[in-house]
Amino acid sequence: xxxxxxxxxxxxxxxxxxxxxxxxxxxxxxxxxxxxxxxxxxxxxxxxxxxxxxxxxxxxxxxxxxxxxxxxxxxxxxxxxxxxxxxxxxxxxxxxxxxxxxxxxxxxxxxxxxxxxxxxxxxxxxxxxxxxxxxxxxxxxxxxxxxxxxxxxxxxxxxxxxxxxxxxxxxxxxxxxxxxxxxxxxxxxxxxxxxxxxxxxxxxxxxxxxxxxxxxxxxxxxxxxxxxxxxxxxxxxxxxxxxxxxxxxxxxxxxxxxxxxxxxxxxxxxxxxxxxxxxxxxxxxxxxxxxxxxxxxxxxxxxxxxxxxxxxxxxxxxxxxxxxxxxxxxxxxxxxxxxxxxxxxxxxxxxxxxxxxxxxxxxxxxxxxxxxxxxxxxxxxxxxxxxxxxxxxxxxxxxxxxxxxxxxxxxxxxxxxxxxxxxxxxxxxxxxxxxxxxxxxxxxxxxxxxxxxxxxxxxxxxxxxxxxxxxxxxxxxxxxxxxxxxxxxxxxxxxxxxxxxxxxxxxxxxxxxxxxxxxxxxxxxxxxxxxxxxx
Amino acid sequence: xxxxxxxxxxxxxxxxxxxxxxxxxxxxxxxxxxxxxxxxxxxxxxxxxxxxxxxxxxxxxxxxxxxxxxxxxxxxxxxxxxxxxxxxxxxxxxxxxxxxxxxxxxxxxxxxxxxxxxxxxxxxxxxxxxxxxxxxxxxxxxxxxxxxxxxxxxxxxxxxxxxxxxxxxxxxxxxxxxxxxxxxxxxxxxxxxxxxxxxxxxxxxxxxxxxxxxxxxxxxxxxxxxxxxxxxxxxxxxxxxxxxxxxxxxxxxxxxxxxxxxxxxxxxxxxxxxxxxxxxxxxxxxxxxxxxxxxxxxxxxxxxxxxxxxxxxxxxxxxxxxxxxxxxxxxxx
Numbered sequence: 001x002x003x004x005x006x007x008x009x010x011x012x013x014x015x016x017x018x019x020x021x022x023x024x025x026x027x028x029x030x031x032x033x034x035x036x037x038x039x040x041x042x043x044x045x046x047x048x049x050x051x052x053x054x055x056x057x058x059x060x061x062x063x064x065x066x067x068x069x070x071x072x073x074x075x076x077x078x079x080x081x082x083x084x085x086x087x088x089x090x091x092x093x094x095x096x097x098x099x100x101x102x103x104x105x106x107x108x109x110x111x112x113x114x115x116x117x118x119x120x121x122x123x124x125x126x127x128x129x130x131x132x133x134x135x136x137x138x139x140x141x142x143x144x145x146x147x148x149x150x151x152x153x154x155x156x157x158x159x160x161x162x163x164x165x166x167x168x169x170x171x172x173x174x175x176x177x178x179x180x181x182x183x184x185x186x187x188x189x190x191x192x193x194x195x196x197x198x199x200x201x202x203x204x205x206x207x208x209x210x211x212x213x214x215x216x217x218x219x220x221x222x223x224x225x226x227x228x229x230x231x232x233x234x235x236x237x238x239x240x241x242x243x244x245x246x247x248x249x250x251x252x253x254x255x256x257x258x259x260x261x262x263x264x265x266x267x268x269x270x271x272x273x274x275x276x277x278x279x280x281x282x283x284x285x286x287x288x289x290x291x292x293x294x295x296x297x298x299x300x301x302x303x304x305x306x307x308x309x310x311x312x313x314x315x316x317x318x319x320x321x322x323x324x325x326x327x328x329x330x331x332x333x334x335x336x337x338x339x340x341x342x343x344x345x346x347x348x349x350x351x352x353x354x355x356x357x358x359x360x361x362x363x364x365x366x367x368x369x370x371x372x373x374x375x376x377x378x379x380x381x382x383x384x385x386x387x388x389x390x391x392x393x394x395x396x397x398x399x400x401x402x403x404x405x406x407x408x409x410x411x412x413x414x415x416x417x418x419x420x421x422x423x424x425x426x427x428x429x430x431x432x433x434x435x436x437x438x439x440x441x442x443x444x445x446x447x448x449x450x451x452x453x454x455x456x457x458x459x460x461x462x463x464x465x466x467x468x469x470x471x472x473x474x475x476x477x478x479x480x481x482x483x484x485x486x487x488x489x490x491x492x493x494x495x496x497x498x499x500x501x502x503x504x505x506x507x508x509x510x511x512x513x514x515x516x517x518x519x520x521x522x523x524x525x526x527x528x529x530x531x532x533x534x535x
Numbered sequence: 536x537x538x539x540x541x542x543x544x545x546x547x548x549x550x551x552x553x554x555x556x557x558x559x560x561x562x563x564x565x566x567x568x569x570x571x572x573x574x575x576x577x578x579x580x581x582x583x584x585x586x587x588x589x590x591x592x593x594x595x596x597x598x599x600x601x602x603x604x605x606x607x608x609x610x611x612x613x614x615x616x617x618x619x620x621x622x623x624x625x626x627x628x629x630x631x632x633x634x635x636x637x638x639x640x641x642x643x644x645x646x647x648x649x650x651x652x653x654x655x656x657x658x659x660x661x662x663x664x665x666x667x668x669x670x671x672x673x674x675x676x677x678x679x680x681x682x683x684x685x686x687x688x689x690x691x692x693x694x695x696x697x698x699x700x701x702x703x704x705x706x707x708x709x710x711x712x713x714x715x716x717x718x719x720x721x722x723x724x725x726x727x728x729x730x731x732x733x734x735x736x737x738x739x740x741x742x743x744x745x746x747x748x749x750x751x752x753x754x755x756x757x758x759x760x761x762x763x764x765x766x767x768x769x770x771x772x773x774x775x776x777x778x779x780x781x782x783x784x785x786x787x788x789x790x791x792x793x794x795x796x797x798x799x800x801x802x803x804x805x806x807x808x809x810x811x812x813x814x815x816x817x818x819x820x821x822x823x824x825x826x827x828x829x830x831x832x833x834x835x836x837x838x839x840x841x842x843x844x845x846x847x848x849x850x851x852x853x854x855x856x857x858x859x860x861x862x863x864x865x866x867x868x
Contacts, residue, residue: 086746101744105737105804110730115745117727127726155550 013041016210017062017093017179022071024057031057033234034071039179039210044201046221046242047214048254049231055214057234059181062212063095064088075178086115094172095181100164102171104157108147111156112138112171138174145170145200162193166200173209180204181212186220187314198224216312218247230254251523279303281339282473283355283442285324288333293319295498297333299490301442301473306464308488308506309477312526316497317477318360321444324475325350325357338441351380356440358431360447360477367419367427374401374415376430380438404433408463425457432463443467443474449483461487481519491518493525501525552798552805555850556813559796563820563842571827581704583823585697587815588708589614589767589774593786594793594811595719596763601794602723603756604736604803605653605660608787610764612671613645615783617768619675622778625687631695639765645671646761650754668787676780683779687772696773708770712812715766719759720808732756736803792839793818796846818842 017039024032032054039045049055060066062073064082072079075092082088088095102111110117113134120130139149145166156164165185172180182201186194201224204211213225221228221242228245230237230253237253284300294316301307309317322328324335326344335342337353344350347357368376378385378397385396401415408429412422419427428449435443448464449457464487468474478484484491485506493501503518548554567574593610600607617638624634645667652663693699697706723729734742735752743749767786772778795801796817797810821842822835830838 085744101738101741103734103738103741103804105733106730110734114730114734114742115747117730119727127728129725129727129730154547158550 013043013208015039016041016076017212018074019058019062020072020074022058022061022068022073024061024066024068030234032061032068035231035234035236037229037236037239039212040227041210042205042208043227044205044211044213044225046225046228047212047231048218048228048250053231053254054234055231056183058231059095059183059212059214062088062093062179062181064093089172089175089177092176092178093181094175094177094179096165096168096172096183096185098184098187100156102156102164102168105155107153107155108142108159108167109134109138109152111167112174138170141173142170144203146196160193162189162196165189165197169200169204173204173207177209179210179212181214183214184216185213186215186217194220216314218250218312221247221250248520248524251520279305282337283324283475284336286334286336288323288330288335290319290323290328290497291331293328293497294323294330295496297499299492299499299502301475303441303471303473304468305490306468306474306476306488308484308491309475309494310479310481310484310491310522310526311494312479315494315526317494318446319497320494321357321446321475321477324444325355351438351440354439354441355444356380356435356438356442357444358428358435358446358448367431369418369420371419372416373405373410373412373419373422373430374398376419377401377404377415377433377437380434384437400437401433404430404437408433409459425460428460429463432460436463436467441472443472444477445474446477448476448478449480457483481522484522485518491522493522495526549853551807552800552850553807553810553813554798555846555853556797556810556817558853559817559842559846559849560813560820563817563824567820567824567827571824574824574827577704579823579827583819584816585706585708587819588697588706588712589770590786590789590793590818591712591812591815592715592763592767592770593790594797594815595715595808596760597787597790598794598797598799598806598808598811599719599723599732599763600660600756600760601791601799601801602736602803602806603732603753604739605753605756606664606791606801607646607649607757607760608661608664609645609649609667609671610760610767610790611783611786611788612668612675613642613761613764613783614768614771614786615778615781616645616671616675617642617765618772618775618778618782619678619684619768619780621692621769621772622684622687623678625689625692625772626684631691635769638769639762642761642763642765642768643758644761646758646764647754649761650757653757654750654753672780672783675778675782679778679780681780683777685777688776692773694773696770696775698774698776708774711766711770715763716808716812723808728752728755733804736805738804789815789818789839792843792846795850796843798850814846817846 015038019035019037021034021036022032023030023034035054035058037045037047047055047058057066061068064085064087067081067083072081074080080088080091080093082091082093085095103114106114109131118130118133118137119126120128120133122128135149135152138152142152143149147163147166147170156167159167169180185197189197198220201211201213215221225242227239228242228250229239230250232254240250279302281300282303284298286298288297289295297320299307309320311317319328323330325347326349327347337355342353344353350357368379371379374397378400382392385400386392398415404410405412405415410422410426410429410433412426419430422430443464445464448460461483464474464476476484476487488506491503491506492499493503501521503522506518573579593614596610597607620638620641621634624637625631629637649664649667652658652667653660656663690699694701695707697708700706701710723732731742731747731752734745734747735749739749771782775782793814794806794811795814797807797812797814799806799810818839821838825834825838826832
């Protein structure tokens with residue numbers, strides 16, 4: 001296990017990973033289209049892009065989890081086509097995922113050598129582990145990364161998030177990794193730990209490792225990353241030299257804001273600024289905090305109003321929804337529903353009180369696969385389809401589901417169809433139907449149109465507007481700013497668990513020229529104040 | 536530095552799954568030594584231990600399977616089947632070594648079948664081994680036509696069953712249990728296979744991605760547990776002097792209880808051979824105490840249930856207090 005010597009500069013360094021025109025599509029939908037990028041020796045190469053931009057597909061291909069439809073990539077000049085993660089690691093490309101790929105029950109040493117243990121020969125039998133030799137081989141490297149000799153003998157489950165990341169890095173280096181892919185490496189780390197991790201990343205750079213760094217945190221880039229490649233809609237847009245580009249430019253590229261972009265449709269039935277005060281307040285939060293996640297969140301939501309929540313991944317958007325629903329407890333602050341203070345012990349109480357939530361992760365948290373469309377719609381309010389309040393009437397259930405099927409144009413041959421057989425868009429609409437059927441006064445929607453095609457997206461938006469025009473109030477969480485601009489009356493921008501900006505009267509200020517401005521403002525707020533000056 | 540050293544050895548000690556059973560052992564033993572006079576005598580100890588070696592063997596095999604993330608419900612029935620084979624073949628006049636080899640081969644074969652069912656066929660461990668248990672019991676019933684096998688005992692089988700010692704207090708079951716314990720203990724701690732067993736039970740996906748043949752490891756775990764069951768059956772044949780068709784009923788539950796008391800986890804990746812042994816000692820000690828106290832034997836099962844719950848509670852308590860202690864020690868820094 002030898003390592004290249006430190007490199008002083010990266011600009012002129014040779015290319016070690018050359019990705020050429022890689023394409024990959026899933027069921028006819030292109031996830032990657034002719035993606036190309038080059039990583040040089042000793043370079044920290046940031047890979048940026050919104051959700052669904054194709055970053056994860058590229059990582060999957062590089063790490064051997066998936067195979068590309070066309071295109072190739074060369075590691076140090078020779079073409080590589082890893083069939084599985086093991087292949088990729090052996091060839092020198094290691095990916096460190098957000099979730100742990102270490103084995104918790106094994107010690108640091110056992111994890112590092114898993115699958116390639118060193119064996120000592122005793123009495124002609126090769127079965128005993130040579131821990132001493134393994135330790136000697138790795139100790140020097142481990143100590144460079146701050147892992148002591150004693151810590152090699154401790155089970156992984158005893159360590160914190162940073163140490164686990166570092167152990168994965170050391171493990172990768174013992175495989176002589178030339179390319180290290182870090183997928184959101186700072187998630188779950190404290191501020192101080194992040195800085196330590198960045199030091200380790202610099203250390204890796206000086207060793208000549210090419211780092212591919214996937215991140216949403218644009219404020220971390222400067223001063224660390226050398227180059228950034230931006231992904232949008234499965235394509236690689238541009239590789240920027242970070243020394244002479246601003247975060248403003250990057251965000252513009254990431255989200256495709258162009259000055260000639262069309263403005264938004266304005267709806268006649270939208271709430272006007274002046275009648276806001278006439279409408280009753282439905283939900284209000286006063287300085288709601290949850291230790292380490294949310295800080296002093298206050299806002300009030302009126303009937304007929306939509307509040308949009310913006311922010312980057314990890315800013316606390318979903319966490320806010322969970323606290324309102326009582327899934328997570330708040331550490332301080334008050335929540336009022338229709339003027340009465342509430343303190344839900346679980347989401348079931350929130351539903352009862354009239355708050356319904358559409359979770360972000362449809363597959364895991366939303367649909368109940370195995371049940372029919374009709375059952376999925378009625379489940380949150382079974383009494384609506386019951387006789388005498390407790391005997392479920394399948395007939396009533398079908399009628400109810402058919403009604404929603406027509407209103408929402410859910411595309412399914414029958415409401416008795418299993419929900420997993422439906423398209424993503426139709427599943428989403430069925431869940432919207434479930435929420436609406438619980439007759440909520442407040443609807444919280446986390447990423448309403450994730451994984452939904454354009455047509456269905458418009459329909460889901462219509463549903464939300466229809467709901468609020470009838471006096472309902474909604475909180476919409478979305479990564480796409482365009483979506484928030486179309487739906488909301490007010491946008492709150494979250495960063496690190498705090499509200500860092502409010503954009504009020506969104507509907508009044510929707511003029512073509514203002515759209516770009518608002519978008520830029522939201523993005524700047526999300527990414528951090530330092531960047532605001534740059535734009 | 537010295538402080539860090541201390542912290543690390545503390546961490547190691549506190550994360551050892553055996554801690555819970557030691558606490559329990561001291562607790563039960565302590566209560567017994569105060570309430571029952573004859574409890575702390577060598578005579579009593581050898582007495583109650585002599586009846587527990589065969590469960591110890593089952594519990595050790597079970598621990599290996601539990602570590603790999605599986606569970607083996609067939610071992611009680613396999614033990615009985617192997618005891619039946621010993622009795623049958625001995626009656627036909629087969630020599631003792633050959634009888635033992637045959638019984639071990641059957642144990643290994645059934646274990647292998649279990650392993651294939653859960654890996655290649657892909658059945659849940661619980662179902663595959665439950666079915667295997669029914670098959671093994673069924674075969675024994677057909678064989679015995681529902682009546683106990685008798686008349687195979689001789690001096691050698693008396694020794695194998697531990698009814699006659701080979702030297703002073705030393706019996707064959709004791710020796711077998713000790714040899715198997717050292718062999719399996721060393722296998723878990725010092726061999727590649729041992730590390731891979733823990734790895735498979737703790738994070739199967741990561742293990743597979745490290746290029747390890749997960750299927751082989753899991754099959755081998757069941758083979759080990761089958762062989763342990765066979766050894767246990769051989770002892771049982773000698774100890775029981777007859778082999779009734781329902782000999783094996785419920786022993787797998789005792790084995791699981793002993794393994795869990797000893798710190799193994801149904802979630803896999805956790806467990807120790809010494810833990811399984813001490814777990815069975817706790818169970819045997821409890822039964823011994825209630826016998827000495829004159830509690831009717833019909834109450835035994837209730838106490839075993841209670842001890843099992845207590846053990847799991849103690850283990851959980853150890854884990855949660857461990858986190859607290861570790862948190863405190865890091866906060867101080």
